[in-house]
Amino acid sequence: MPKRVDHARRRAHIADALVRLAAREGLHAVTMRGVAAEAEVSVRLVQYYFESKGKLMHAALERLEEQSHQRWSARLAGMRRPVTTRAFVDAFLAEALPTDGPSRDFHLVWTSYATLAMTDPELAAQPFVAGPDRLERRLAEALRRAQDDGALGPGRDARSEAALLLALGHGLGTSVLVGQRTPEAARTILRAHLDQLFAAPDVTSAPGDARKA
Amino acid sequence: MPKRVDHARRRAHIADALVRLAAREGLHAVTMRGVAAEAEVSVRLVQYYFESKGKLMHAALERLEEQSHQRWSARLAGMRRPVTTRAFVDAFLAEALPTDGPSRDFHLVWTSYATLAMTDPELAAQPFVAGPDRLERRLAEALRRAQDDGALGPGRDARSEAALLLALGHGLGTSVLVGQRTPEAARTILRAHLDQLFAAPDVTSAPGDARKA
DNA sequence: GTTTTGATGATACATATGTACCATCAAAAG
DNA sequence: CTTTTGATGGTACATATGTATCATCAAAAC
Numbered sequence: 001m002p003k004r005v006d007h008a009r010r011r012a013h014i015a016d017a018l019v020r021l022a023a024r025e026g027l028h029a030v031t032m033r034g035v036a037a038e039a040e041v042s043v044r045l046v047q048y049y050f051e052s053k054g055k056l057m058h059a060a061l062e063r064l065e066e067q068s069h070q071r072w073s074a075r076l077a078g079m080r081r082p083v084t085t086r087a088f089v090d091a092f093l094a095e096a097l098p099t100d101g102p103s104r105d106f107h108l109v110w111t112s113y114a115t116l117a118m119t120d121p122e123l124a125a126q127p128f129v130a131g132p133d134r135l136e137r138r139l140a141e142a143l144r145r146a147q148d149d150g151a152l153g154p155g156r157d158a159r160s161e162a163a164l165l166l167a168l169g170h171g172l173g174t175s176v177l178v179g180q181r182t183p184e185a186a187r188t189i190l191r192a193h194l195d196q197l198f199a200a201p202d203v204t205s206a207p208g209d210a211r212k213a
Numbered sequence: 214m215p216k217r218v219d220h221a222r223r224r225a226h227i228a229d230a231l232v233r234l235a236a237r238e239g240l241h242a243v244t245m246r247g248v249a250a251e252a253e254v255s256v257r258l259v260q261y262y263f264e265s266k267g268k269l270m271h272a273a274l275e276r277l278e279e280q281s282h283q284r285w286s287a288r289l290a291g292m293r294r295p296v297t298t299r300a301f302v303d304a305f306l307a308e309a310l311p312t313d314g315p316s317r318d319f320h321l322v323w324t325s326y327a328t329l330a331m332t333d334p335e336l337a338a339q340p341f342v343a344g345p346d347r348l349e350r351r352l353a354e355a356l357r358r359a360q361d362d363g364a365l366g367p368g369r370d371a372r373s374e375a376a377l378l379l380a381l382g383h384g385l386g387t388s389v390l391v392g393q394r395t396p397e398a399a400r401t402i403l404r405a406h407l408d409q410l411f412a413a414p415d416v417t418s419a420p421g422d423a424r425k426a
Numbered sequence: 427g428t429t430t431t432g433a434t435g436a437t438a439c440a441t442a443t444g445t446a447c448c449a450t451c452a453a454a455a456g
Numbered sequence: 457c458t459t460t461t462g463a464t465g466g467t468a469c470a471t472a473t474g475t476a477t478c479a480t481c482a483a484a485a486c
Contacts, residue, residue, distance in 0.1 A: 002451085002452055002453045002460080002462045002463070003451090003452060003453055003454090003462065003463065004453090004454095004462070004463090005463065023332075024332065025332055026329065026331070026332035028329065029332075031442080031443065031444085032443070032444060032445085033442085033443075033444095042464065042465055042466080043444095043445095043465090043466090044463095044465055044466075045463085045464065045465085047444090047445075048463070048464075052444080052445080053444065053445090108331055108332070111331075112328050112331075114387065114391055115324055115328040116239060116241065117391060118239070118391060119236075119237065119238055119239035119242075119321070120239055125391055125392050129391060132388070132393060156409075157405065160401070160402050163398075163402050164402050164405075164406055166388075167384030167387075167399075167402070168380055168381045168384055169384070170383075170384040170387055170388075171380030171381055171382070171384030171385075171387075174327065174380075174383055174384075174387075175345070175379075175380055175383075177331050178330065178331060178338055178341045179338050179341075179342060180341065180345060186380075188373070189373050189376050192373050192377075193377055196368075196369075215430080215431055215482055215484065216432070216433065216481090216483055217432070217433090217483090217484095218432080244472080245474060246472085246473075246474095254434085255435055255436080256435090256436090256474095257433095257434060257435060257436075257437095258433080258434065258435085260474090260475070261433070265474080265475080266473090266474065266475090
């Protein structure tokens with residue numbers, strides 16, 4: 001047998017090139033030749049590791065998802081224990097907004113894919129439903145726990161609030177990507193809402209929560 | 214002089230065809246030939262009334278904006294006077310979500326344009342900032358009036374809440390377009406938030422009766 | 427009636443793009 | 457060494473697409 005190569009590595013390299021290209025020039029401008037150039041490989045190689053452009057697009061989307069999951073896990077792992085509900089939700093929001101470069105790239109390309117999936121039946125809409133759905137369930141669960149602890153305002157529906165937070169995150173993220181708002185402004189709005197949501201009667205549950213001046 | 218034609222009418226006809234096509238097969242699938250076929254005219258005519266594809270895209274976007282403004286005005290005009298703040302905001306939300314067919318088409322194509330504008334410097338990002346900005350100011354103004362009347366919960370920042378509502382509307386709209394949520398579910402979430410926002414203090418006031426000083 | 431000119435049609439052209447095909451190289455197996 | 461085969465390069469081909477060019481038609485102006 002001749003030289004063996006780590007296929008997963010090559011595929012990841014090329015998929016990353018696609019994401020970079022899409023983040024820079026738009027997903028609509030992604031082409032086989034463009035991806036090959038960005039990855040600094042020949043077009044043939046892109047064909048070799050991904051049968052067709054459709055497969056490549058799917059693979060890049062899966063990689064995006066994987067990376068997102070990875071980033072989220074890393075952030076969770078880096079948090080001080082025990083993780084309060086407020087801290088958990090704060091972390092979620094920080095990840096939900098396009099702040100630094102990589103995050104911006106991720107959100108931009110992800111949004112592009114989502115927009116594409118609205119009409120293209122080839123592109124499974126599943127990732128755009130399953131992913132957020134899972135996050136929504138986790139968030140709802142966290143909020144429910146907070147509610148049991150009395151940290152959540154009364155008359156709140158955890159499920160509904162979780163869905164709201166997710167939608168709000170996406171909406172604010174879009175406004176940032178379009179250039180309407182700065183990440184800081186978006187963050188401020190989000191935090192204000194959280195302060196309202198977690199408006200405790202008089203008790204401050206855990207250390208590390210932000211206080212308004 | 215030979216036969217004269219209403220250029221504005223022809224341009225509107227073709228632009229509408231583009232929007233229909235984009236709503237059905239995606240903005241990325243919009244092509245000169247496709248638009249011509251959808252409008253049932255020759256490609257030459259599309260070239261004749263719009264110099265290039267870029268101009269056509271710009272024109273269609275402007276038309277979208279115009280139609281949106283038109284729909285909003287019509288809804289406002291159809292409301293029973295006097296228009297309470299809550300009713301105003303409700304109307305805004307109803308317009309912000311993709312409910313019926315035309316609304317869905319509008320939001321889908323508008324979102325596609327916005328996604329495109331994130332990377333394409335040709336497409337002025339201005340419409341995606343100026344439009345929402347204006348709406349945001351109007352909303353903020355309405356909320357401020359409501360606050361003066363005591364209809365808004367205390368400790369609320371009208372500006373911030375207006376921005377939140379706009380972002381929330383977009384986020385929920387996207388979740389509907391992707392198929393994650395039904396329009397009804399989105400509407401429910403939105404209404405729940407509004408109920409919270411307009412939660413009157415223990416003052417017993419008749420719902421829907423926001424009197425002006 | 428002839429001319430003029432706005433409106434419209436058909437088509438050619440250069441280019442971009444996805445994909446298929448053929449060739450080469452090098453390392454492992456015999 | 458020879459053979460085998462995974463990895464890679466180069467390129468041709470069919471098609472789609474934006475745009476330019478040539479042609480036609482009909483109504484208004486003379």
